[in-house]
Amino acid sequence: MSTELSRLLTDLGEKSSYDAASQCCRCGYCEQACPTYVITGNEARSARGRNQMVRLLIEKRLADPASARVGLDTCLLCGACTAACYARVPTADIVLEGRRMLAEKSHWLARILCRLLSEHRGLLAFGLKAANLAKRLGLTACIRPFLRLIGLPGLALAEEHVREAPLTFLYEILRRRPVAADPQWLYFAPCGPNFLYPRVGQATVAVLEALRGNGNFLDNGCCGLLAYNYGDVEDARRAARRNIVLFEAAGGRSPVVGDCSSCTAFLKSYPQLFLGEPDWRGRAERFAAVVLDAPELLRDAALPPLAGLAPATYHDSCRACHGQGLKDAGHAAMRRLAGPSYRELQESDVCCGGAGAYAFRNPGLSDELIRRKVGRIAATGARLVAASGTSCLIQLAQGLKKYYPECEVVHLSELAARAIAQGAQDGTQAGA
Ligand code: SF4
Ligand code: SF4
DSSP states (O other), X not given: OOSSOOEEEEXXXXXXXXXXXXXXXXXXXXGXXXXXXXXXXXXXXXXHHHHXXXXXXXXXXXXXXXXXXXXXXXXXXXXXXXHHOTTOOOHHHHHHHHHHHHOSXXXXXXXXXXXXXXXXXXXXXXXXXXXHHHHHTTOGGGGHHHHHHTTOHHHHHHHHHOOOOOSSOHHHHHTTSOOOSSOSOEEOOOHHHHHTOHHHHHHHHHHHHHHHOOOEEOOXXXXXXXXXXXXXXXXXXXXXHHHHHHHHHTTSOSOEEESOHHHHHHHHTHHHHTTTOHHHHHHHHHHHTTEEEHHHHHTTOBOOOOXXXXXXXXXXXXXXXXXXXXXXXXXXXXXXXXXXXXXOOTTTTSOOSOTTXXXXXXXXXXXXXHHHHHHHHHHHTOSEEEESOHHHHHHHHHHXXXXXXXXXXXXXXXXXXXXXXXXXXXXXXXXO
């Protein structure tokens, strides 16, 4: 079974990975948009350099293929280059193809996690609750040196990054909701809100109820992004098929709303997983067409402004602004929610360095990015920053704690839910 996709859906149509990489004419127009190039000034850390590496890898013209590894591994997959590129070269997908070509096999930890998230959620929940309890009791700090010793420094760092450790997961809470007979929406619980930030998912569901009436929880598994980025493409396909079947069983019509921009961007890209399977491709296209990210849901909603809010700003998740073209959606919602407290953030669409597991795999570069991001936030004087991606929430919480502890981070849905609750008390109605 091929571990690569081999064919990609680009803005210029379906192409082989080789043709997609060859589409890069090396003009360099995207260089200043690429955060890793801006920080390092190294051509091998730019989109142009990475596309070239993958092209040479496919042509088998690299004398030492492993020499491409660092260049490809340090890509944030943020998509800023594609947004800046006149030919819309999909560098992030090309980089992933290159990584898959270099990997003898996907990381064992990623494979286990993907299977647990998609197929054995009860087992995963049991393990996570035990770990969360240990974290609350302060016991997990003792295992960090052990994790480093056995070659899992990323996991040790992840344990440090995760500050909130819920004992009840979102899917357990949402399963208690009554089932609506004629749902106007379906809520897709991304793994972040599901296992780390249940309050985010609860806020999104409260907003959906206020804006769109009755709806249901899809009771979904992982979207498959973890497998797509770090594991097996076939695992990602399996996860996608399962979620499409759930959607079809729920009527196959209602909008599917999620609140992690990386996850919703991946749901929208499901058709690319099935280019050689016409039936599944069609089903994936019907599914992807109704997926909505939280900022998209809130962009035009009539939200009452939050009274007495501290100065607040908005950070764009890469997978919302570059991955889904939602550059203005979050800002528009935030402007209405914060009213006169809103502060525009410079470089709001530059990656914060969270980028999935990037902070754990490339801690040095990730720290440079978050320092720069926090500097921009501090320059606005904000005491609150909203975002829409799980990695951003984790990374910003960690960075703010370290470099600007006067400020806190929340998900955009949380602010919207707060505004709706406040409006209900004052008699102001929210609307879609
Ligand atoms: S990715 Fe696009 S903008 Fe960047 S060098 Fe290649 S063709 Fe030019
Ligand atoms: S995806 Fe981001 S980090 Fe990777 S080459 Fe493009 S702009 Fe640079």
